[in-house]
Amino acid sequence: MSVIELNNINKYFGSGVSKVHVLHDINFSADRGELILVVGPSGSGKSTFLTIAGGLQTPTSGEVSVEGKSMAKLSTAQRDKLRLNQIGFVLQSYSLVPYLKVKEQFDFVNKVKRQGNLNQAELKELLVQLGIENLTNKFPGELSGGQTQRVAIARALFANPDIVLADEPTAALDSARVAEVGKLFKELAKTRDKAVVVVTHDVRLMEFADKTYQIMDGKMTQATNKQPAK
């Protein structure tokens, strides 16, 4: 069973003459261990897709389900909980609290979500894997773009979610860093058994994806279908 599934999703914004059809009959699913890329130009509906998948907004029609449970049936509080426990967001910016040191970003998660997070040894291992184990006493303002993005990834993975949703995670990075992040996502999906969904206009990430969808004017098509390596 796919860990997240979107069935026949349509999304309209506005009404009357200004009504826009942003997502057309989207069908999408992601499995654990996969890095799935959704590539499309700016304004094609990527962020709308991702926020619907993450339960931040509701589709006009269609159904989103996580681990087989329909999101439409959840209350706001239950949806908060689902995001806290099962979904990790990695965003282009602002992912970190500016006045918390790197290690405090994790402490804060521990205060809000009291169980199911990585323990100190696991966190250490993750930080080493991401190459940021020496940055724990720094504030986000003291980090470079690449370091910030890796800390944000660590922050998302710390809560040990089933799904990682990333929106333009490479926007601020140069090619070398892009390749690094691409490799990292692919590796994390494998080693940590997560479904990693990345929406981006950055085609440089495509070579790392297990599956790539293309989105254009709100219509999604599967571009390549590599078999996920076991």
Place this chain on the structure above:
Amino acid sequence: MYLALKEIRHEKLRYGLIISMIVLIAYLIFILTGLAFGLAGENSQAVDSWHAKSIVLNKDSNVSLTQSVITTDQAKDAKLSSKEAVIGSTPVVAKHKGKEKVSASFIGAKKSQFIINDLKISAGRKARGNHEVVVDQKFKDDGYKLGDKVTLNSFNDQYQIVGFTKNAKLNVAPVIYGTIPSWKHLRAMEGVPVVGSAIVSKNAKYHAKDGHLKTYSISYFISKLPGYSAENTTFGFMIGFLMIISLIIIAVFLYILTMQALPIYAVLRAQGIPARTLVSTITSQSLILMVAGLVIGAVLTAATASVIPIGVPMSFNLPVLTWISIGLLIMGFIGSAIPAQKIATVDPVKVIGG
């Protein structure tokens, strides 16, 4: 609480500025309240020291002690127990050659009744005859000593100061305690059938049984002292306005800080952090700022009180200051309401993919 403290610690300058504003306001409110109570005290100290519950005045006196006269005829049915005392009051100017003139309130009372009986003497003794008086400590501050003889108004009679008493002020003027016959003399009413200006009683329901006389509660009587209500209303308004100013300052600061931090709150909401946790961050920040401001303000006030000159009437009433502090805390709480509302309703979608 975690985020609240971390943010304050990280943004010391910003929050330091807000706290210093609150310190100034709290300090101003505390000092003003001290002055208000100091002045109010000097209006009514003497009356307060009697611990009376009611006062009987001539009903045509407009609740003014100095305007009221009770005749022998009006008083003939009034039963005086040990809880009642007759007083005669008149404003006087006391003089002693070579010393400053002192405007004072003369209060004549009977030795056998509770006002003189209960009078606390801080130095010297109580008066024995018509030409002896006990005066408020203020005379001592003005250079008068036990044994000094003063003349009152333009009369030639000399009154010897035989004792001092503390906290005896009426209408901001120091009190001179003398006898009823001296009072009659000062009012030029010798031979006139009057008993005094008023009957004060420790019984709230005391009734003098004469149509010309009326019983008032002491608190009402004090509120009718000349200038008393106007003064208190003025101070009340100033303190009220300062409260509102503090509310606006904290609300505006928190609002600006919150609006700047809204994208962060939005991301935290996207990450599933409950709105409650984030709202409690802003409310606890507001309360932390207020408490810090109040504590520093209180320390400054205490420091000021210890160096203030004796002549400045200041009195710090702890329960009232506590209520004012609680009031300011409530202002802080209200001030965080709008930012809290912004945080609670922030839409994470707005900051994602922007």
